[in-house]
Amino acid sequence: MKIAIVAFLLAAAPVHGIPGEDAKFEAIANKYVEDLLKLSPETATELGDHRYDSRLDDYSRAGVDAQIRFNQDTLAALSKIKREKLSATNRVDLRILENTLQYQIYSAQVLRGWEWNPQTYNIGRAVDSLLSREFAPPSARLKSIIGRLNQVPDVVAAAKANLKNPPKIHVETAITQNKGTISLIRNDLEPLKKAAPELQAEAEAAQKTAIDALTAYGTWLQNDLLPRANGDFRLGEEKYRRKLGLALDTDLTKEEILRRAEEELKKTQDAMYATALKLGAKPDDDHRKVIRSVLDKLADQHPTNETIIALAEKDLAETTAFVRKHDLVTVPDEPIQVTPMPEYNRGVAVASCNSPGALEKNGKTFFYISPTPAEWSPQRVETFFREYNNYMLQDLTVHEAMPGHYLQLAHSNRFHAPTKIRAIYGNGPFVEGWATYAEQLMAEAGYGGPEVRMQQLKMRLRLIINAIIDQKIHTAGMTEKEAMDLMMNEGYQEEGEAAGKWRRAILTSTQLSSYFVGNMEMNDIRSAWEKKHGKKDLKKLHDTMLSFGSPASKYVKEMMFGAPASRAQ
Numbered sequence: 001m002k003i004a005i006v007a008f009l010l011a012a013a014p015v016h017g018i019p020g021e022d023a024k025f026e027a028i029a030n031k032y033v034e035d036l037l038k039l040s041p042e043t044a045t046e047l048g049d050h051r052y053d054s055r056l057d058d059y060s061r062a063g064v065d066a067q068i069r070f071n072q073d074t075l076a077a078l079s080k081i082k083r084e085k086l087s088a089t090n091r092v093d094l095r096i097l098e099n100t101l102q103y104q105i106y107s108a109q110v111l112r113g114w115e116w117n118p119q120t121y122n123i124g125r126a127v128d129s130l131l132s133r134e135f136a137p138p139s140a141r142l143k144s145i146i147g148r149l150n151q152v153p154d155v156v157a158a159a160k161a162n163l164k165n166p167p168k169i170h171v172e173t174a175i176t177q178n179k180g181t182i183s184l185i186r187n188d189l190e191p192l193k194k195a196a197p198e199l200q201a202e203a204e205a206a207q208k209t210a211i212d213a214l215t216a217y218g219t220w221l222q223n224d225l226l227p228r229a230n231g232d233f234r235l236g237e238e239k240y241r242r243k244l245g246l247a248l249d250t251d252l253t254k255e256e257i258l259r260r261a262e263e264e265l266k267k268t269q270d271a272m273y274a275t276a277l278k279l280g281a282k283p284d285d286d287h288r289k290v291i292r293s294v295l296d297k298l299a300d301q302h303p304t305n306e307t308i309i310a311l312a313e314k315d316l317a318e319t320t321a322f323v324r325k326h327d328l329v330t331v332p333d334e335p336i337q338v339t340p341m342p343e344y345n346r347g348v349a350v351a352s353c354n355s356p357g358a359l360e361k362n363g364k365t366f367f368y369i370s371p372t373p374a375e376w377s378p379q380r381v382e383t384f385f386r387e388y389n390n391y392m393l394q395d396l397t398v399h400e401a402m403p404g405h406y407l408q409l410a411h412s413n414r415f416h417a418p419t420k421i422r423a424i425y426g427n428g429p430f431v432e433g434w435a436t437y438a439e440q441l442m443a444e445a446g447y448g449g450p451e452v453r454m455q456q457l458k459m460r461l462r463l464i465i466n467a468i469i470d471q472k473i474h475t476a477g478m479t480e481k482e483a484m485d486l487m488m489n490e491g492y493q494e495e496g497e498a499a500g501k502w503r504r505a506i507l508t509s510t511q512l513s514s515y516f517v518g519n520m521e522m523n524d525i526r527s528a529w530e531k532k533h534g535k536k537d538l539k540k541l542h543d544t545m546l547s548f549g550s551p552a553s554k555y556v557k558e559m560m561f562g563a564p565a566s567r568a569q
Contacts, residue, residue, distance in 0.1 A: 020085060021082050021083075021085040022087055022418070024081055025081050025093075025094055025419075026418050026419050028074065028077045028081070029097060032074050032097070032421075033419070033421070033424065035070065036070075037049050037051070038052065039057075039058075039066070039070060040057050041054075041055040042056060042057050042125070042129075043057075043424075045357075046129055046357045047358050047360070047423075047424060048135070048356065048357035048358060048360030049357075050136065053130060053141075053144035053147070054144045054146075054147025054148060055147060055151065056126055056148050056151045056152075056154070056155060057126075059114070059120070059121060059154070059155050059158035060158045060162075061158075061161065061162060064108055064114055064162075067104070067108060068108050068109060071101045071104050071105050074097075075098065075101045078094060078098055078101075083095075087418075088559065089417050089418065090417075090419070092422075092551060092555045092558075093417060093419055093422055095555070096422060096551055096552070096555070097421045097425070099246060099249050100425050102246055103246035103247060106243070110239065114162055115162055115163065115164050116163065116164060116165060116166040116167070116170070116231050117170050118159060118170055118171055118174035118221065118225070119170060119173060119177065119507070120159075121155055121156070121158065121174075122174065122177050122178070122181060123148070124181035124184055124342065126148055127145060127148060127181070127184060127185060128188075128342050130144050130145050131188055131192070132342075132366065133356070133360060135360060138191070138192045138195035139195070139198070139199060141192060142192040142193065142195075142203055145192070146199065146202055146203055149185065149206035149207060149209060149210035150206050150209055152210040152213045152214060153213040156213045156216070156217040160217075160220060163225060164231075165228070166225065166229050166231045167229060167233035167506070168226065168230070168231075169233055169503065169507065170229070170233070171221055171225050171226045171229045173503075173507060174221055175218060175221050175226070178214055178217060178221065180342070182211055185207055185211055186211060189203060233506045234473065234474050234475075234477070235474040235475070235509045235510075236474070236475065240254070240475045240509060241253075241254055241475075243509065243510050244471075244510045247510045247511070247514075248427075248428065248429050248510065248513065248514055248552075249427055249429075249552040250429060250521070250552065251554060252520075257471070257513060258471060260520060261464045261465075261468050261516055262468070264460075264464050265461065265465070268457055268460050268461050269287065269490070270287075271457050272454065272458065272461070272492075273287040273290060273291055275450050275454050275457060276293075276294040276454065279294050279450050279451065279454065281293060288489070291492060292492060294454060295454065295458065295492050298389055298391050298454060299389045299494075300386075301390045301391070302385040302386055302388065302389035302390060303385055304385060305371045305372060308371070308385075308388070308393065309338055309339070309340065311390065311393055312338045312369055312393060312397055313338045315393060315394045315397040316336070316338060316367070316397055316402055318394075319397055319401070319403070319447065322447050323403045323407075327539050328403060328441060328445065328538060328539060328542065329403050329407065329539055329542040330411070330543050331407065332406075332407060332410035334356075334363045334364070334413070335363065335364045335365070336367060336402075337365070338367045338401075339367070339368060339369075340368070340369060340371055341368035341370035342368070351368060351369045351370065351396055351400050352368045352400065353365060353366070353367055353368070353401065353404070353405035353406055354366040354368060355406065355409040355410075355413075358413070358420065358423040358424060363413075365406045365409070365410070367397075367400050367401045367406065372384050372385075383494040383496040383497075384494070384496045384497070387494040387496060387497040389455075391448065391452050391454070391455045392455045392458070392459070394447075394455070395439055395443075395452055395455045398438055398439050398456075399438065399439050399459070400435070403441070403442070404434065404438040404439070405431065405434075407438075408434045408435065408438075408546055408550070409431070409550070411543075411547065412546070412550045415547065415548060415549035417549075422549040422550070422551060423549070426549070426550035426551075427551055428514040429514040429517045429518030429552065430521075430522075430551065430556065431550050432514045432518045432519075433514075433515070433518020433519050433520075433521055433522040434546070436459075436460070436519040437522040437523065437526075439456045439459060440456065440460070440519075441538075442456075443456040443457075458491070458492055461490070461491040461492065462491055462493065463515035463516045463519060464491075464516055465486055465491045466501070466512040466513065466515055467512065467515070467516035467517065468486065469483045469486060469487070469501070469502075469505050470505055470509070470511075470512040471513065473505050473506065474509050480502055483498075483501075483505070484498050484499070484502060487501060518553065521554070521557075522545075524557070525545060525553060525557050525560065528557065528561055529560070545560070
């Protein structure tokens, strides 16, 4: 079973010899991590533990059941710990592990994505993780890839046995991504094969085994599963509410999130109108017309598939210099590379940050940007790059790289604890909350002038609307037309961006809410800091916020201010 893990922190070796409850918890937690790595080789690889690189996860029903038992047994052991006697660090890590186990059990037993989501069986990342990082000689990595490729038929067999009645859109996405995985296996092994010619024949045989299996799988997806894919993509009220609390590890209810999102929508639109006037627009009672006219003008300056990577590299250098000049936060020196998003992973997000695993020797971060698919019409390509124009790309670089994800995750890599729990489980809203807060921080400091501020506010509208459509699609029957109207009319999104977001909202329930929830919680921490220390020394605030790894914000607030985590007001 594929275990969804955000793996990016560096934890210290276990602390031994501590008496009492700390020792009990650390023994349970460290055994859990060790057993997890054996049970999920793909997780181990992404973390940077390469003992199991030649194996894939067990995707069969037996593998699913084994994972459920493993999580239940660990949860039962944790229930015997007297948490009030734990150190502050271990007390937080116990709660993180407990929530994670509850979520994984709920996902497997109730949500049952392994039964209706064919994306579960995409092994592209399991191969790419051995290709993209040079943690071992080419021959060693190729040998592991050969092992994984020879197990692809087992994954395909598990998918065919497990998948029952998926939603149509999930199958369509899986068909596209499966083609990308075949392309990866067919084309991207060449450098390793040339570097290890003694393995070339074995590698080519494994390639054929995997490609044949995936080609047959693609035919099955297209001709067998797709025609009978009638599942409902909407999660429903009960499942959504439970998943929201567990997946985001937040105390906020869906009603509170919606209320605050709708309040922030109006505030942000007003701020956009004021910024538009600074850019020379004439005042008008029709604020939407004014905002749209300025955004349209800014969109005229945009990159192409041929120029976007170089432009992002230039923006990264400029944002790094700006952060240093304004002393906003400590800048890490770990390497980062702007590169096209791998084909097997396209179709959901436009850009992403792929940071090294907690135990990885190669500490390079990849800032992925997805080019437009070859089958897109020129008109759709044009609308895409008008959305991701030169100024929006500056804001996107802030979010994904500096001082967003890359910087935050590099800080997280320096966190040390007696166990590796915080090293393997990072909180999505904290990670995304920091990245969206970083956009806000840079715009407030003047980076890029009112042009970038306009795009940052547009991006803020996006994260607000993300939270609104996420829950309304899955719990209130929001239609595609209603969602598109909201995104395009209230959020000023181009048609291509809005269409992609509708698709993403369907494919990733609750994930789109993580941006707004995290941003709210991040700003709540800043408000609490300023109430206590005044509006000064932002660098100290930011370095402190980032010093605890990437736990849920409620734990960060507790550790910073010495009080139990409270719900945002």
